[in-house]
Amino acid sequence: MAAETGTPTTLTLKSNDDELFSVAESAAILSVTIRNMVEDGCAGGVIPLDNVDGKTLASVITYMNGISAIPADEEKKKSYRDKFLSDKDFETLADMVLAANYLNMSCLMDAVSAKIAQVMEKKSVGWVRRKFGIENDYTPEEEAAVKEEHKWTFEGVETDDDN
Amino acid sequence: MESEHPTPAEIVASIYHLLTRILLLLPIKSLTRFKSVSKEWLSLISDPEFCHLRNPNPNPAIGLFFPSDEPHRWLSLPFHANRSIPPPFRSSEFTGDSLGFRIIQSCNGLLLCISSPRYHKNPKYCVYNPTTNCFSELPKPNERIVFLNAVCWMSLAFDPAMSRHYNVVCLSILSVGVNSGNKVFQIRVYSSETGSWQLCGEQFEATVNFDNGVYWNRAVHWLGSGKVDSFYFNIDTQVLDKMPKRPGRQGWNNRTDYYFGESCGHLHLTEMTGPSIGFNVYEMRRDYSEWFVVHKVNLSSIVYSNPEMVVGRAHEFGLCNLVFSVLAIIRGEREEDSFLVIQLPGKAIRYNLVSKTCENLPVVEDTDMIERCLMYPGIHQGFQYIESLSCV
Incomplete structure (x- = not known):
């Protein structure tokens, strides 16, 4: 991992439709996939994420930034997750499950899976x-x-x- | 229906571990409904490993089954308005005859049932899951054993947190001692894993009746009455042991009205010792050292709003005889969710043990029949309904 230099390290992520995103390393490493790449020293340039499109990646990065800004308080994190997912439609939720799976983000995965189950509960x-x-x-x-x-x-x- | 460009949801559905992760978070009622989606979903949702993972822990009962005045029919009494419970054996009749069946025990989502009538020459026993509507008939332990209620008792032992397999304990009377008058018993244990019965230990003498067994703490428990001891049989050690004496005021010998049952890992006993405006709820310690009081129940507020439960004249101690019966003690995940289900003449109520408030059970269909069947408290017991996908 990058040495502590005082200024936060920023990573550049590239979606499969070639959109580029800047994100603080401290937030991005919520993804085990990205953390492994950083630890392996592959993060020098741009990190390509071949299985995630720009729209979904933008959403995931919003989540990464939002959740990592909350100190260790499970109640607050939970209420952030609930709010974050509250306006997402079913297709977006499915996209996010696939992204969370690819990026290996278990907390996002659990929250989105629970949200999908909640949507399905009373369906025919x-x-x-x-x-x-x-x-x-x-x-x-x-x-x-x-x-x-x-x-x-x-x-x-x-x-x-x-x- | 798969197109060249599957949607994200279609991709999720095609990845087994993603789909199961979502399905495991669904309520059991929804999951059971989704067995109709496709044969693949049916087999996924019926898979023993999946069912085992899905069983919640703790898993409090959400309703009761109670006998109706028709032999082939049981009443379903849900505890909560937003949680419906299935009717037992609506579509399948395992007995194959019109005489129906009786539930003899409820244990962590499974019911042990016997074909009626009570003294049928050769009744059948089955283990039934009312949630999945599946049952499995038990084989006879031994060709020579008569499955007769008076000489053979069955108890179910099932703990989904420990294993997805269940055991059935059979106590049969071999003979009656000529001098002592004691009965000579033999224990056999059935395992759903092997599908067979095993003899357990030596024959022994006892005076107790091994009916109404209650499973808790890896053991089946039978309550003695009066001077007769109470026993338990541990499934793991296969040892039969005595329980501490029943608590309560000494001197009241006719303890006819009591409740003995389990909920979420707690073994409960209530003793109604003669005319009194209240009673204690006792719990057994896990090491069997004693029955201790967990709640003191005062019925005055219930009596005040339900005067029909008072019968006869005021007792010499200034107390009245009260007509009621405890149908269940349910422990919740939180202490404040614990409640009693009390049967009064013609209805059942929920009494919260912490807030000490009462509510009627939610209104369901057949209100006339329910009123009729609940008219005489103390005659029948109820059997807990616990949601479970466990395979039988």
């Missing part, structure tokens, strides 16, 4: 199939049987009108 089976692109491989009879067996779990499900 049809909504889940559409959003995750899952093919229904049940025959109509099989599907009716498995639904009948767990009939009580279909109470209180949101109406299926989301595109």
Whole structure:
């Protein structure tokens, strides 16, 4: 890691659509992937992040800066994470899970996974199939049987009108 | 449905560890619903390892099953308005006959059931998970053992925090001593891991009835009455031992009304010792050294708002006979979430043990039937419903 020189070290990250971002090293190393690169001395120039697009990377960097500015206070960190994710739509959340996975950021991963689960909680089976692109491989009879067996779990499900 | 350019969510769904990470955070009710998404999701959500990971700890009960006046039907009484509970055996009837079944024990999400009627010549036992609606019939421990209620008792021992497999303890009477009149017992233990029964230890004599076993602290516990001792059988050491004497005021011999049950790692006992406006909730220490008082319950506020529970004239001590029964003691993750479920004539209420406030249980369907079935407290016990994906 860079020696302490008094001025904070800045890293340059490059998204897969060639956008460049400057970020303080102290915030960027929340990503284990980036930290490993820094420790291996690969951070001299630009760090290419081939699996993350500019829009998602901008969001992740906002998160890195925001969360690293909060001192060790789990309550405050949690409330920051909740606020940060509150306005994100489902596709953005999915992008962020993939980015958090690639960047190896477990705290972001946990928060986004929990947020996705919260969005899914009251959704219908049809909504889940559409959003995750899952093919229904049940025959109509099989599907009716498995639904009948767990009939009580279909109470209180949101109406299926989301595109 | 996969296109050339899959969406981020489609990619997430195709990466096993990302998808399971999200699914493990869903409520059990939602997960059970999503078994209908596809066969792949069904097998993922039914996978024993996944189910084991998903079981919360601690996992307090969110409702009770209570017998109805129809043999093949059980009432579901949820504790909280926003948490529905399934009806047991709505679609599957493991007995295959119209006489229905009885729940004999609830243990950390699984129910031990027996086909009715009570003294059926050859009843079947099964372990049932009401959340997943799956059951598994138990094999007979021995061809010569009669599965008769009066000579053979079964208890379930299941602790998902320790293992995803369960045990069933069977105590059967081999004979009755000619001189002593004591019964001679043999213990057998079934393991769901091996699917077989094993003999445990030597035959022994006892006077106790091994029914209504309660699992706690790696052991099944049976409460003796009057002068009869209470026992427990440890699943790991396979040793049968005596428990400390039941607490409570001496002199009241007819202790007919008590509650004995487990919640979130606590073994509870209440003793209603004659006419009194309150009672103690006791808990057993893990080292079996004593029953200690965890809560003192005063019923005056409940009596005040539910005068129908007072019967007969004022007692000579100035107290009345109260009609009620404790159906459950539920411990929450936080102490202030702990409550009693008390049955009064025609209804059940939740009594918070810390704030000492009462609430009616949420209104569900069949209110007439529930009122009818709850009319006489003390006749039937309830069985805790605990959400679980555990495989049977």
